[in-house]
Amino acid sequence: MDFSISTGLAADMARVDSFVNDRLIPLEQDPASFDAHENIREELLQTLRQEVKAMGLFSPQMPRDRGGLGLTPVGQALLYERMNRSLFGPVCFNCAAPDDGNMTVLSKVATEAQKQRWLDPIIRGDVRSSFVMTEPHPGGGSDPGMIQTWAERKSDRWVVHGRKWFITGAEAASHYILIAKTGEGMRDGLTAFAFHRSDPGWQIVRRIPIMGPEEHGGHCELVFNGLEIPDENRLMAVGQGLKLTQIRLGLARLTHCMRWLGLAQRCMEIASQYVATREGFGIKLIDRESVQIQLGRVAMAIDTGRLLTMRAAWRLEQGGKARPDISMAKIAVADTLHLAADTAIQLCGARGYSTDTPLEWIYRYARQARLVDGATEVHQMVISQAYRRHGQAFFVWGPGND
Numbered sequence: 001m002d003f004s005i006s007t008g009l010a011a012d013m014a015r016v017d018s019f020v021n022d023r024l025i026p027l028e029q030d031p032a033s034f035d036a037h038e039n040i041r042e043e044l045l046q047t048l049r050q051e052v053k054a055m056g057l058f059s060p061q062m063p064r065d066r067g068g069l070g071l072t073p074v075g076q077a078l079l080y081e082r083m084n085r086s087l088f089g090p091v092c093f094n095c096a097a098p099d100d101g102n103m104t105v106l107s108k109v110a111t112e113a114q115k116q117r118w119l120d121p122i123i124r125g126d127v128r129s130s131f132v133m134t135e136p137h138p139g140g141g142s143d144p145g146m147i148q149t150w151a152e153r154k155s156d157r158w159v160v161h162g163r164k165w166f167i168t169g170a171e172a173a174s175h176y177i178l179i180a181k182t183g184e185g186m187r188d189g190l191t192a193f194a195f196h197r198s199d200p201g202w203q204i205v206r207r208i209p210i211m212g213p214e215e216h217g218g219h220c221e222l223v224f225n226g227l228e229i230p231d232e233n234r235l236m237a238v239g240q241g242l243k244l245t246q247i248r249l250g251l252a253r254l255t256h257c258m259r260w261l262g263l264a265q266r267c268m269e270i271a272s273q274y275v276a277t278r279e280g281f282g283i284k285l286i287d288r289e290s291v292q293i294q295l296g297r298v299a300m301a302i303d304t305g306r307l308l309t310m311r312a313a314w315r316l317e318q319g320g321k322a323r324p325d326i327s328m329a330k331i332a333v334a335d336t337l338h339l340a341a342d343t344a345i346q347l348c349g350a351r352g353y354s355t356d357t358p359l360e361w362i363y364r365y366a367r368q369a370r371l372v373d374g375a376t377e378v379h380q381m382v383i384s385q386a387y388r389r390h391g392q393a394f395f396v397w398g399p400g401n402d
């Protein structure tokens with residue numbers, strides 16, 4: 001087992017750290033840095049993205065021949081947690097959901113012509129994208145087999161009818177990846193398509209109000225009433241929509257974990273600074289064993305999450321799907337983010353409940369972590385199914401079993 005890091009990646013981590021510490025975290029203190037939906041203001045974001053591009057760190061997860069740094073999942077794990085010590089980090093580096101996952105899947109499955117049309121503008125940061133899958137009842141949510149949005153083939157085109165919701169970024173996106181039903185099969189009944197904002201035959205019917213801060217473009221409900229998609233914009237073969245989804249969501253779930261670990265570390269940093277200076281009943285808070293126990297518990301949870309995340313990343317690099325590994329990381333890190341934000345607010349007292357620190361922002365944001373990209377219970381089901389399949393071999397070292 002080798003936990004060492006290459007000098008190249010260590011240097012990139014240091015560059016990310018400098019940008020986050022010197023440029024981004026100070027901006028979080030200024031309410032004028034935020035838009036109406038509690039994310040970074042668009043003009044400020046564009047300025048910062050230019051600075052990240054000048055550093056050569058924009059879209060680092062993309063292959064070198066498409067303008068990235070060719071980061072592998074292990075490299076992503078190292079850099080993404082550093083980025084997300086700031087609320088603004090991932091989007092400034094073009095490593096935020098959903099563009100991150102959409103770029104990854106397009107770079108893996110699209111044809112060269114499709115990459116030039118749909119992927120390259122996202123890599124450059126010229127457009128944003130959305131992944132359009134979840135549906136309101138009685139359509140597909142946790143169970144993609146229930147998807148009802150229907151794409152009907154009419155010669156060289158597909159005509160789409162249906163309804164989707166909770167589509168992150170939809171109001172600000174130009175490129176959309178749609179998962180629609182094209183047949184009755186459990187595993188081959190879905191197909192994936194790309195479509196453009198300006199294509200007629202669909203609308204955003206509402207931006208759904210949520211409890212937390214929002215990604216740019218919000219979480220929207222979409223209606224399709226005759227959207228026509230040329231067959232050349234089909235992604236992968238007819239019937240491979242579920243496969244595309246699995247390719248996308250595997251790494252996308254893990255990149256959530258990578259980012260959330262950075263946010264959890266930030267919570268610890270803020271709480272640690274407070275308890276190191278604040279006194280009560282004659283001593284500093286940090287000198288109380290009960291405070292040390294709370295901070296130690298969070299630190300251990302974060303490092304446990306880092307190990308689970310890194311092992312899953314490493315197993316992906318060995319060519320596995322790492323499905324139970326990703327599920328374990330997703331559950332553990334989502335819980336850790338809650339624990340870290342909650343503990344930090346408690347240790348900071350009334351200040352923790354104020355908007356003087358980003359803790360309350362993180363606390364509200366954290367609640368989605370147990371739902372997005374698979375609810376905790378669904379991931380527990382995945383882990384249990386893998387254990388049932390492999391028995392004791394579930395606990396192997398090395399590349400692992402899917």
Ligand SMILES: Cc1cc2nc3c(=O)[nH]c(=O)nc-3n(C[C@H](O)[C@H](O)[C@H](O)COP(=O)(O)OP(=O)(O)OC[C@H]3O[C@@H](n4cnc5c(N)ncnc54)[C@H](O)[C@@H]3O)c2cc1C
Pocket residue numbers: 098130131132133134135140141142143165166167168169219368371372373374375376377378381
């Ligand atoms: C902030 C946010 C952003 C999102 N962004 C996107 C997006 O960009 N694109 C997109 O397509 N979707 C998106 N989603 C949707 C998300 O992927 C779904 O919410 C998620 O997959 C769960 O589906 P559902 O909401 O329909 O829950 P349901 O399927 O209705 O499940 C409800 C609850 O039932 C329980 N449950 C479900 N299945 C099981 C099981 N097998 N065993 C035990 N308990 C179970 C769980 O507690 C679950 O939370 C987003 C959601 C949120 C909250």
